[in-house]
Amino acid sequence: MTRHVTRPEGNHPLEFIPCLVRSTGDDGIPVIRLGHPLLDDYLAFVAARARTNTWLAVAFDLKIFFGVVAKPPAEVTAADVFGFLAAQRASPHGGRVVRLADGEAGLAARTIARRLSSVRSLYAYLSAREDTGVHRNPVPGSLAARRPGARRGRGGVPLIRTPRTLPRVLAPAEVDALRAALRTHRDRAMVDAMVLGGLRRCEVLGLRLEDLSAGERRLFVAEGKGGRQRIVPVSARFFAEVGAYLESERPGASSARQVFVVLKGARRGEPLSAAGLDEILDGARDRAGLDRATCHQLRHTCFTRLREAGMALEAIQAQAGHASIESTRLYLHLANDWLEKEYLRAAEAIEAQVAPVTPTAAR
Numbered sequence: 001m002t003r004h005v006t007r008p009e010g011n012h013p014l015e016f017i018p019c020l021v022r023s024t025g026d027d028g029i030p031v032i033r034l035g036h037p038l039l040d041d042y043l044a045f046v047a048a049r050a051r052t053n054t055w056l057a058v059a060f061d062l063k064i065f066f067g068v069v070a071k072p073p074a075e076v077t078a079a080d081v082f083g084f085l086a087a088q089r090a091s092p093h094g095g096r097v098v099r100l101a102d103g104e105a106g107l108a109a110r111t112i113a114r115r116l117s118s119v120r121s122l123y124a125y126l127s128a129r130e131d132t133g134v135h136r137n138p139v140p141g142s143l144a145a146r147r148p149g150a151r152r153g154r155g156g157v158p159l160i161r162t163p164r165t166l167p168r169v170l171a172p173a174e175v176d177a178l179r180a181a182l183r184t185h186r187d188r189a190m191v192d193a194m195v196l197g198g199l200r201r202c203e204v205l206g207l208r209l210e211d212l213s214a215g216e217r218r219l220f221v222a223e224g225k226g227g228r229q230r231i232v233p234v235s236a237r238f239f240a241e242v243g244a245y246l247e248s249e250r251p252g253a254s255s256a257r258q259v260f261v262v263l264k265g266a267r268r269g270e271p272l273s274a275a276g277l278d279e280i281l282d283g284a285r286d287r288a289g290l291d292r293a294t295c296h297q298l299r300h301t302c303f304t305r306l307r308e309a310g311m312a313l314e315a316i317q318a319q320a321g322h323a324s325i326e327s328t329r330l331y332l333h334l335a336n337d338w339l340e341k342e343y344l345r346a347a348e349a350i351e352a353q354v355a356p357v358t359p360t361a362a363r
Contacts, residue, residue: 018066020059032059034066038073038132042125051223053202061118073126074133081119081139085159088112113160166333169301170195174290181288186249187280189241190260193219194298197234198306198319200225201295205272207259214239224321232319300334307335 018034025031032047032055033040039062047055066073068087069080089106106112119139126134140159170178175195182188193199193207203221211220217239221230242259254261254269260277262270277295285293303316311319317328 015070016072018063020063058118061115065119078138109162167300169304177288181284185241185245192238198302208257303331304334307331
């Protein structure tokens with residue numbers, strides 16, 4: 001939507017205010033629009049190459065950005081981007097409230113960085129088209145570094161510094177308490193898929209009946225992150241819980257191909273949603289008396305334990321479905337036993353090279 005306003009300076013008679021609208025086209029395909037032809041074209045482009053969650057996230061990020069800058073895409077400048085950054089960092093409570101985790105008052109750095117990435121990708125698309133009136137990307141890749149000779153975007157200062165914090169993992173006793181608080185074989189099977197197989201939430205919910213290979217104790221992940229497929233081994237405990245669920249809990253009348261479905265209520269037999277899985281996990285966490293237990297923490301717990309048990313990084317990369325092993329190196333830092341062993345080995349080698357000190361007799 002576009003509304004007409006007159007600004008005091010008089011240089012922008014039109015102010016663009018985005019409105020996110022979800023609908024279904026005549027062909028039954030979902031459609032997301034923001035009310036501007038260029039933005040709607042870009043969202044259609046994203047929809048053809050990304051998952052639904054990514055598509056929705058990009059649409060929301062762009063809605064937030066253009067809601068703040070209040071300009072059509074072709075009129076946005078770098079100054080508008082910096083103004084958006086300032087608005088995102090500002091506290092909604094007047095600077096009196098900060099997060100304990102990082103001491104910041106505004107949005108988390110990762111959230112701001114993701115929104116900037118969405119805007120940067122939009123303008124890369126618009127400038128590549130050459131028919132949109134956009135000739136350069138207003139989102140800088142980075143600021144110039146202080147040291148001479150440094151290239152913009154290579155070694156420069158990023159617009160947003162995202163903290164490299166380690167994810168939290170659950171102790172073995174916490175995992176046992178969480179599993180004990182789950183009420184059905186279905187729920188325990190889903191948790192085991194994450195904590196024993198390292199599957200993402202969307203991968204667990206996307207499992208189909210034909211993806212299970214109980215004889216080989218393997219799962220076929222048909223729709224992994226980035227569209228990458230993989231086959232992963234999973235402990236027999238997972239298949240025991242899945243077998244009990246399929247035999248005694250899953251509605252026989254369900255026609256869903258997905259393994260995990262709703263067991264009660266009006267949606268009985270339909271595929272379980274992400275919100276449904278989160279609700280199950282939240283309830284079990286509260287009953288177990290835990291202050292943390294998310295789907296992604298279960299996944300991190302899996303790979304941390306595998307690394308501590310001596311599994312090679314390349315094998316963990318394949319199990320996790322990481323495109324780059326740099327993402328997998330995180331578990332080197334989480335696996336305390338590995339760091340301790342490496343340090344002790346190096347320390348012993350250093351000490352062996354140092355001549356022992358002979359104490360001198362006291363005079």
